Every structure is written in structure tokens, then in C-alpha cells.
Amino acid sequence: MNTHGPSFVSSLTFAAALACTGLQAAEPPEAADISLEDLLTVEVTSAARKAQRINDVAAAVFVVSREDIERSGATSIPEVLRMVPGVEVARLANNRWAVSVRGFNNRFANKLLVLMDGRSIYSPIFSGVLWENEDTLLEDIDRIEVIRGPGAAMWGANAVNGVINIITRRARDTQGNLLVAGAGSEERALAGFRHGGQAGGGHYRVWAKGFTRDEAVTTDGKSGNDYWRSGRAGFRADWSMAAGHRLTVSGQAYSSYTGDRFNRPDVASPTGMTVNNLEQTGKGAHLLGRNEWTLAGGSEMALQGYVDHTNIELAGTFKEVRTTIDLDFQHRLLLAPNHDVIWGVGYRRSSDRTTSGSLISVTPRTGAFTLASAFIHDDITLIPDTLRLMLGVRLEKSSFTNIEPMPNARLMWTPSENQSIWMSLSRAVRTPSRAELDAQVDLGVLPGGAPGNPTPLAILTRNVPDDHKLKVEKVTAYELGYRQQMTPTLSADIAAFHNEYMDLRSVALGSQRLVAGRPPYLVQEIVPNNSVEAYTRGIELALDWNPLSWWRIQPSYSYLSLHARSTTGDPSSAQSVTRINQSDPQHQLSLRSAMSFSDRHNFDLWLRHVSKLGNDVIAAYTSLDLRYAWRPRRDFELSLVGQNLLDRRHPEFVPDLLPSQACDIERAFYVKAKWLF
């Protein structure tokens, strides 16, 4: 589905790869006299590479380049995303994250669509991304494009607040062998290998990686049982064939073992819960094929299909086996010199088989949903190089919903080569997930006599299914953005938004009944409904500055104000409002500095500040990462990374939905070697 983008993101699609802006510092007179042989060996500074191409995109876009990933010292995708303005990343433990864009953060943040090479990794059961299962060899990622704001007109439902597109490198860009290995205090051991070669007139790569991570500590100082062991292997092959056909086949298989500690609701316990350790297992594999070709008239077509199989098990609690088949076609044509049109259709079928344990039970046990979609998007040049209007709409029909239209209008004004102003108006929806529709979840126990429980009996709060009456969540988003290349070495990107949300999922108190167990207890049912409204406002600012040819500084700031309210006043609806209102920091600051003293020495610094959540539910924190890389030879690099250096440990988020214990994030160090041969 990432191929849906061309006109919308195409410029951005290619942004990170190249196009270094703003580096017209004094042209060395000898530059043009370097021979071809020497040019091939010249190290290229690729600082500030993004701004220029992004200039053409009428959306709030940030592209994380391969170099950004490497120099961040991050070892997982969510950690990389911390550098993107408007994105909230909170680590719940060493193996769990809450990641969202423009508010509503949660471990299962459901308003963000994440694609990896065109494959959706949004879990239909949890309506969110299980980051502990999603990974690849970080060295193979070409770029991560993050679009804040609704991308639904292009990518479909659930792209309510943003889209993250993780795009891996073409096989021909990863030829030869790569070996990475590292070890450290939290990263106990990590290793990765890739081999790229040629076969059958095309290029391929095969890769594998594995790691084991240490446990963090819970807030009360105990070991968090949040270890993480994962291994995965994959391949990608690209062929350029006759008649302009470009074929890509890729696949991956993984297994991921993550420890967790549950405060499991227990009516027999005086505290209302028992703590128990458990292991979550994620296994999966996928196979994806894509063919892109150009027709005689110059129009382009793309056909993509994938099969994705996942198996998630929370020992003794829940198990889900899911198979998804997705087909996607799109056609892009220049109807007239000033009309760049893309249209496409898509079909997805996803079926699951669940096994319930205590805590969660899903009925019926097996389920399947289909999703059919069609979209059209026209990029109209009103005044060449100056004014463009983009109109698009996507229609989706899923098993759970009626046809949902998701329209979008954007206007892009480029008064000069180094300035652009854009605005956008859009509507997007989020469709209810399988779990929201069919799952019964025990949320917690209020012991007898505890505050809020006047009875002597324990009250078990249980989320019950609602008979598929849940509606889609809707957002109307107003966005405005400005970009300027002030000087060849300084550029700025500002985006502001106002989003209005309707029919957000919430709950209402349902019936109460007595269960004659031993001991007897009360069950308070709570029933899902759509009784919350909210609005968000925010500003995101990113600067990119090269004060010196070997020094790059990238500060960013995000402001978010979120106000949710219940439309019913029901106490449990009000409770979910409280939770929503305290899930996001109001201020986020990030400052990255990348110094390249020479071919051989790099020094990187990353300072982050995240303001408090709610009324100090989580205190504000500041953290610092440092990285020093030494390259004694062109093909060998040794790096030393220190993470979260400013405190011994700090919490970043409070878990929700599943009763996992919160862990503190500890200071960490690791060393890594990278060898190309």
C-alpha cells in the first residue's frame, strides 16, 4: 500500500535518499576537476538532505534517513521514531512501547497506521502495533517517512493521526556482506548478517538478526521480567525486466519472546490482584510481491500482494493465529500536463483463530473480516511551480462498517524556490477492531470495602462485547504548514493543526450481577460505546542547521493540547476521558547534533525533554544519548553508545488495557562493530 503514495509522497518518497539541500557553501574550485574514479571514492556529506524534496509535499512530513538511524544509536524502530516531531514514543519496558502521533498515546495506540514496505503492521486484534514483534535489520532501512495528520484519503482507515512508512533499501543497494555485532548493559548481545548478490538478472539479499535484551526494573525496584529475545531472517529480491517491469519479492520470518509481569485481577486477593510473570511469544512470517511497470502512454501501474501469518500467545491468557491476504492495484496517469492522477483499488481478507484463557476471551473463537477499498487522487497544477491543488477521496467498506468516505483537499503554494506554504482539510475514520467488538476482558478488581466500593464483596470490572454496535471513530482535521530554506545551511519546517474527534470509543456501566464463587463477588460489566469527543491543537517545529560543513544540528519542538470530554457523563466514560487526557506530554523537545570530524571519527549527541503526563502521572524527564563512532578503515566501524545518561532510571508511561506492570527505563551502554566485506 505504500505504493499508493506517488503524487502525495513521491517527492518525499525519494527525499531521504538524496537531494542534499542547502549545501551550496563555497564551491571548491577543484570539485569539478575530480576524476570519475576519484569521485566514486569521495565521501559525500549528506546533511540536510531532506528539506528540499519535502518542500514539495503538502503535508506535515518528516523523513528519517538511513544516516539518521545509524547516528541515533537506536537499536529498535520505536526508539528511532523519537526524533520525529509530533511523534510520541514512550517505553513501558525494555520490550514494550507506546507510540502515537499527535495525541492519544497508548501501548495499543490505534490512530496510527504503520506500513513496512507496503505491508500493514497494524494489528487488527489489538488495533495498534505490537512493536515487540516488528523489526528488521536496521542497516537495511532506507528511510522512515512519517506523515502527521490524516493520511486516510491515501492509505485508508486507521491512518487517523498519521502514517509511518518504513521502507527498506533496494537489493542492489545492499550488495556484498555486512556483519554487525554488539553487546552492552541492556543490549546484552546483538548480531546481524546480510549477504547481497546477483542472480537471474536481478539483485537479492538475505539477512538474519538476533538479539537478547536485559530486564529493566519496576518502579519499586524489582526486576521487571521484561526480557526480550528475538530472532528473524528475511530476503528481498528485485528484478528489472523487459518492457519496464520492476518486480520485487520479499519475505521474513521471526520469533520474539518477551517477558511480562501482570497485575492479574483476582477476586480472592485482598489487594484485588496477584502478580505473575508470563511470557509473550510472537511468531510470524510474510511473503510480499510487487510489480511496477510503465505503459506506452507514460502512465504507471503497480500491483502488490502479500500474505502475512502471525501467531501471538500470552501464556495462559490468550492466543491468536491470524492470516491476512492483501491485494492492491494502482494506476497513475498524467491526464493532462497539469493533472497527475492516481487511482487504485484494494482488497484484504484477514482471518483469525483465538484461544481464550483467563483474563481475555474472544467469542466467536474464529473470525474473518474483509476490507474493500478504492481511491482516486488528483494533483492539479494551477500555476506551474507555484500553486497546486490536491483532491482525493478513498472509499472503504469493511465487514464491520458501511462504506466510509475519507476525503482530503490540500493546497500548496510555493511563492519562491525556498519557501512553501500548505494547508489541508481532511476527514478520516478508525474502524473498530476485532477485540473491541468481540472480546471480554477482565480489567480489574476493587476489593470489598476499598474506596469506591461500599460493598463487602470484591467487584470485578469486566469489559463485555457489545453486539457490534460500535461506530467508527471520526476526525476532521485542519492543518497548516510552512517551510523555508533560510540560508543554504539552515531550513525550518513548521506545522500547526486543529483536529476534532467524534464518536471516540469509550465505555458505559452495564449491568451488575453476583457470582456465587468462593469467595462470592460482584461483576460490574462495562459496555463499549462511542461516548467521547475530543479536540487537539498543536504546533510542531523542526530546524535543520549546518553551522559548519562537518557539524549538523537538528532541534525540534512539539506542542500538543488535547481535551476530551464525555458526551454521557457516565462514570466509566468519564474515567476513560481522564485516561485520554493524561496520556500525552504537552511539550516535547529534541536536539540532535551530528559531528563528523573526519572520515574516521563521528560524534553524536541527542538530548530529549518530555514534559509530564497528566497531573504528574509521569514526571517530566530529560535524557541524553551519546554516540562515538570510529572507522579505522572504510569498511569497518566501531561505535560506543550511551543511552539515557542523565538519570539512573525513569518511568515513561503507565500501561493501560493489559495489566502489565510499568518498568523504569535504565541508563544503558553498548558497543557495536560493523563490518562490510
Add this chain to the structure above:
Amino acid sequence: MTRHGHRTLLVLAAGVLLLLGSARAQPTLTESQAKAAFVLNFARYVEWPERAFPARETPLSICLLGRDPVGNALLALEGRQVHNRVVTVRRLANADEARTCHVLFLAESEERRLVHALRGLIGLPVLTVGDTDGFIDNGGAIGLVQGEGRLQFEVNRHVLDQAQLKASSNLLKLARNLSDLKGRN
């Protein structure tokens, strides 16, 4: 894992200070400068058919389509000599003006009109150079691509033949996608 944290931090900081002390700016090229230098080199390694130069003093015309910082770096090439001809650099407003160019650099901003632009030049002696993804697959002659921290290039020989451009064997040998030619000639 945290006991030695402070000490390690100190060591790190000391290392950084040492480094700063010995820091010196490495004279590297910007990506745009490197790309422009590549373009000039490609022109040196390619022979045009005679009809491409109506007169002895006809300059070698390098054109740029689209907005790109490479443009400024290309403009800096104006006045240089290639094949004993003076280099001129022009920015084009649209692809139709490219027919009289000898070299055409297609910037990334033109990606949406890339195929259209390239089709209009089929059979004309215009050396097309670009840095978009899959440039040569889309009918471009020479594509600049990112290698490990360096730039590399790929050549579409079929397109060169169509354009009646004769590339030197040195150029072909250095092309990444034709590297199997190495040592053969």
C-alpha cells in the same frame, strides 16, 4: 549496569574533549557538488554524434529540469571546457525545451513527470542524468545512486545506444550495474 555509569560517562566526555581538540574540518564535497562533478565527468566520457553540434563553436549545453540544489552546483560549471567546447548551463521551465540540450539533469522534483520527459527525448542525442530511484529503469541514461556513504552511478546502455551516444569503456567499467565488465573490455 549502572554502577559504572558515572565513570563511563566521564571517560566518554574526556574522549569527546580530546576529539574536539583535534577536530578539523574534513574537506568533503557536498552531495550537490559531487553530483555536479559527476555530470561534468559523464560529459567527458561520452561522445555525441556530429549532428548534435551544428557548428565548431557550438557550446556544450547542460540543462537542468526541476528544482534542486544540484542546480546551483551545476551553474558553477559554466565556462568550463569539455571536448574543447565551452560549457553552458540552463534551467528549463519544461521538458520540451530539452531537445537542444546535450546533457539533461532531471531533478527529483520532476519525478512525477520523469517518464513523460524521458519519452519525449527518445532517439535524440541528449544524455539524461538523474538521481531519482530507478532512474535508468524508467528510461534514463545514467542514474546516480547512493552507495555506502558514497555516490555511484548506473548506466542504461540501451538508452545510450538509442540516443546515439558513445560511452567510453572506462565509463561503462565504473558503472555499478555493469561492474561485471571489469577486466574484460
